[in-house]
Amino acid sequence: MNAPSYNFAYLDEQTKRMIRRAILKAIATPGYQVPFASREMPMPYGWGTGGVQVTAAILGPDDVLKVIDQGSDDTTNAISIRKFFGKTAGVATTTSTAEATVIQTRHRIPEAPLHGGQVLVYQVPIPEPLRFLEPRETETRRMHALGEYGLMHVKLYEDIARFGHIATSYAYPVKVNARYVMDPSPTPKFDNPKMDNCPALQLFGAGREKRIYAIPPHTNVVSLDFEDHPFARYRFDAPCALCGAGDSYLDEIVTDDKGGRMFVCSDTDYCETRQAAGHRGSESAAPHREVAHG
Amino acid sequence: MVEPRSDGLEDPPLLVAEGLGKDYGRLTACKDVSFVLYPGEVLAVVGESGSGKSTLLQLLSAQLTPSAGRVSYRMRDGMLRDLAALGEAERRFLFRTDWGYVHQDPAQGLRMAVSAGANVGERLMAVGWNHYGRIRDTASSWLQRVEIDTARIDDAPRTYSGGMRQRLQIARNLVTEPRLVLMDEPTGGLDVSVQARLLDLMRNLVNELGLAAVVVTHDLAVARLLSHRVMVMKDGRVIETGLTDQVLDDPREPYTQLLVSSILPV
Amino acid sequence: MIDVCGAEKTFMMHLQGGIELPVVRGVSFRVEPGECVVLSGPSGAGKSSILKMVFGSYRCDGGRIGIRHHGGMVDLAAAEPRQVLSVRRSTIGYVSQFLRAVPRVPSIDVVAEPLTASGMARADARDRAGALLRRLNIPERLWSLPPSTFSGGEQQRVNIARGFICDLPILLLDEPTASLDAANRAVVVELIGQKKRQGVAMVAIVHDDEIRRVIADRIVDVTAFASAA
Ligand SMILES: Nc1ncnc2c1ncn2[C@@H]1O[C@H](COP(=O)(O)OP(=O)(O)OP(=O)(O)O)[C@@H](O)[C@H]1O
Ligand SMILES: [Mg+2]
Ligand SMILES: [Zn+2]
Secondary structure (H helix, E strand, O other), X not given: OOXXXXXXXXXXXXXXXHHHHHHHHHHXXXXXXEEOOOXXXXXXXXXXXXXXXXXXXXXXXXXXXXXXXXXXXXXXXXXXXXXXXXXXXXXXXXXXXXXXXXXXXXXXXXXXXXXXXXXXXXXXOOOXXXXXXXXXXXXXXXXXXXXXXXXXXXXXXXXXXXXXXXXXXXXXXXXXOOOEEEOOOOOEXXXXXXXXXXXXEEEEEEOOOOEEEEEOOOOOEEEOOEOOEOOOOOOOOOOOXXXXXXXXXXXXXXXXXXXXXXEEEOOHHHXXXXXXXXOOOOOOOOOOOOOOOO | OOOOOOOOOOOOOOEEEEEEEEEEOOEEEEEEEEEEEOOOOEEEEEOOOOOOHHHHHHHHOOOOOOOEEEEEEEOOOOOEEEHHHOOHHHHHHHHHHOEEEEOOOHHHHOOOOOOHHHHHHHHHHHOOOOOHHHHHHHHHHHHHHOOOOHHHOOXXXXXXXXXXXXXXXXXXXXXXXXXEEEEEOOOOOOOHHHHXXXXXXXXXXXXXXXXXXXXXXXXXXXXXXXXXXXXXXXXXXXXXXXXXXXXXXXXXXXXXXXXHHOOOOO | OEEEEEEEEEEEEHHHOOEEEEEEEEEEEEEOOOOEEEEEOOOOOOHHHHHHHHHOOOOOOEEEEEEEEOOEEEEOOOOOHHHHHHHHHHOEEEEOOOXXXXXXXXXXXXXXHHHHHOXXXXXXHHHHXXXXXXXXXXXXXXXXXXXXXXXXXXXXXXXXHHHHOOOOOEEEEEOXXXXXXXXXXXXXXXXXXXXXHOOOEEEEEOOOHHHHHHHOOEEEEHHHHEOOO
């Protein structure tokens, strides 16, 4: 540990115990939002203080930490969180999905299948899926308690009425373990199927709203839909321009100032791993994306 | 004297209020109200502002806990149940399916930012309807029944006139074919011509669907047009009750006579 | 069909310092099927009040109003509101002195309503309503209009049509011909004759001596019941 003025992983032991209790309760009631006493962290709320507190509470000295932001290991946000834990907990960090034991994420689930023993920690801005239509917290809590979820379908109905299909493509609501409806945080709905029956433990932390919820390993997670408008993943017209993957979530990137653009994997580790294994896409001749050195 | 047969007279009561009362500290908003409502029967509760009408409606719908007495309701399985003894989930389910509640202010009974179709469809989705096309068709046929142009199905009630909002609220309530509808001043705040249209519509729907209803109103013309029976309230108590034409044409109590004499002929 | 026995009615006028207004006492008469009883007496004698007591709109302060209903006798003076409603649905029809129409409802539906209310299909009910309106000389172009803008005589004919359309065993008529011309009075007399032949028991109030002579099987003088006497 190279910063002895901090407690391990920044938070004091009592706070971590409090958060762990909330996590245990969340695991015991999959999809249910457990309130916790969120602490101030040395970063602004928008930076995922909820996820950071969850990570701080579960991290052990032997853990290997990966942090991604929109699938990328090299955004300012991802780098600073990784540095933060490197400094306060002295844990090993990685960009490899396969090697990590704890992955903190904002807006994506890695493309490579997760395995047992891994923990995926989501940063959540707004944990309440019903808030869109019912702003009263007392009422939404009662709706969860009684399993009254008609309102969720009202939102999907509105989508279809307005756009002809369910246009919600982020934060697409799911029902966990056939009981609680949950907001999967602003991940694209492309990632929703990965939450179902996932071998890894999934934890969700909302700092500003002081809520923690969880999906234990191998839990049933169903995306809400209508019989005549079933949930559909998301289809990309072309494979990744760099690694040729046809099964990954793509970001559009601008390649030059003349309007040139291409579609590449948003999961940088996935893309690079594939390229290293010799997979090629249509633009592979073009210069590689810059890889930052976290 | 031989009891007459048929005509639904042997139907058991749908709603039974026994000695209902509500105090707010030292103030008595409602006291010792008892009545029985049968399927298909419309009861008007009249009285002036502050007479306890809305309090009564809230007691009947279990939104308020009575200080005294109780309300029982015959569930679809035929059992008469004390509302206070129902679990919250059961009560709320009843509220969304077997009951309707029409607020004086449609903004309280509608989701103003959500399309008319979804406003009507919400109760269906709440009871598990999961087919968009069928939900939409049902919503659209209800819009027709309440005389709203189906071309407006995707517009939010924000963009509707007062009369349309009230009709939409009625459609939203009736879509699950409830057996009991509670209405608090359903025509309040509307122009006379708009009121007439709404009343006519409500009369027809109540007849067609065989709804039982409790209608709170201070407008005796509304009571006259919609109800079979009238209950007159004053200072939280029922002072007179009977068939609508009996009470309005032959009022007995001083207060009822005053009410009847202070309106234009209806 | 009707057996009124010792019925009485007093109005208590609370707004006029609680004065008591005795109207009738000891009202007793019977009406058999196919019979038309006409109530007579000067204005204010209580004719309309008695009719309303028989219909159940006015509550009695004493006595009984026996009505044969579904094969039994019901005392309307003591009946529950639901029972009164049931009697009105299937036993007693009433043609009031003035039409009390629902706003916005077309005349033809005002007339057809008693039939649809008792379960007849709308189209059939409208057919019968139309036939009756035609017979009462209401021009077809008026059928789709609400009667609120009609002349007094037109409104009264709509009212009569509404009262006569049902096949109920008892019919109460309060001055059905008051504002009608000779031709339409004759139609009403014809309609009453037809009801009689069908065995309907009727109680009527008519001021016109000639009409009274034609329709009355028996005249009951209401002054005999005047309680002020
Ligand atoms: N929540 C409350 N707290 C205290 N007093 C109340 C409350 N609600 C109603 N009251 C009082 O109880 C009495 C009856 O009120 P209620 O609202 O039932 O009357 P209302 O007949 O519905 O009147 P209106 O016709 O004006 O709607 C009034 O004196 C009112 O001020
Ligand atoms: Mg009120
Ligand atoms: Zn790629």
